[in-house]
Amino acid sequence: MTKDATKRVLLKLSGEALMGDLPYGIDSAMLNTIAGQLKAVQDMGIQVGIVVGGGNIYRGAAAAAAGMDRATADYAGMLATIINAIALQDALERNGLTVRTQSAINVTAVAEPYIRRRAIRHLEKGRVVIFAAGTGNPYMTTDTAAALRAIELDADVLLMAKKDVNGVFEADPAKDPSARKFRTLSYLDALNRRLQVMDSTALSLCMENSLPIVVFNLRLPRSIELAASGKDDGTTIGDLDTVLEDASEPAKPSR
Secondary structure, three states, X not given: OOOOOOOEEEEEEOHHHHOOOOOOOOOHHHHHHHHHHHHHHHHOOOEEEEEEOOOOOOOHHHHHHOOXXXXXXXXXXXXXXXXXXXXHHHHHHHOOOOEXXXXXOOOOOOOEEOOHHHHHHHHHOOOEEEEEOOOOOOOOOHHHHHHHHHHHOOOOEEEEXXXXXXXXXXXXXOOOOOOOEEEEEEHHHHHHOOOOOOOHHHHHHHHHOOOOEEEEEOOOOOHHHHHHXXXXXXXXXXXXXXXXEOOOOOOOOOO
C-alpha cells in the first residue's frame, strides 16, 4: 500500500482506544491526538471514514453474559457508540475538520441516518464521516460494521487501531514476551489460527471482497498517518504470504 494508491480509508477505533490511560470513559487528550493525526491524513489528500466502538462505556456482550437479553444489550452498546461518535466529532471540528456523523439507528437530533450515497458524497467533498451504532443490528460487532462500511464505501484499506500492540502476534505478547509478530498475514491463516484480529464475520467479509486490513498501535507517534500512507510497522492482512518476524518489547506502547 503506497500513499499514491490510497485515496480512501476506513478507520476502526475501539471504545477502549478512546479511554487512553483512563479506567473508563473518554480521554480528551487521546481524542485530540487522534484529531491532529486525522487532520494530517486529510492534508495528504486521503478521504477518511471512521467506525467507533463503545466498549469504554458499555459492552453488550458482557451485559448479555450477566443475564441481560442479548438484543437489548447490543442496542444499549449501539447507544454507547453514538456517545463516542459525538465526542470524536467535537474534537475533530475543534481541530479544523469538517465532520458528519451518521448513525445506523435513528437519532436525528444528533446524527444523520446512514445513507451510503450521502456518505460517499461527504467523503468526496473532503468531510470526515463518523459511522455510529454499528450495523444497526444486534448480534453484529462494530468490527463487522467497519468491514461492511469499508466495502460499501469502496475504501482502499481498513485500518484497525489497537490500544496496546503494534500488529498481530502468534501469541498474546502480554503473556509471552517472546511471541513473534506477523508482518504480513493471509486471510485464511488469520481465520484458521483464530488470532482474534477481529471477529470471523468481519474477517470473512474482508476476504470475500479482497479488502486489505492494517493492524497497528494507535499509541505510537503518527500511527494513523503512517498506517494510512502504508508506512506503518504493524501487520497487513490480505491475499498475501504469511511472514513472521521478531518483535522487540511488543507489549509496551510508546507515548
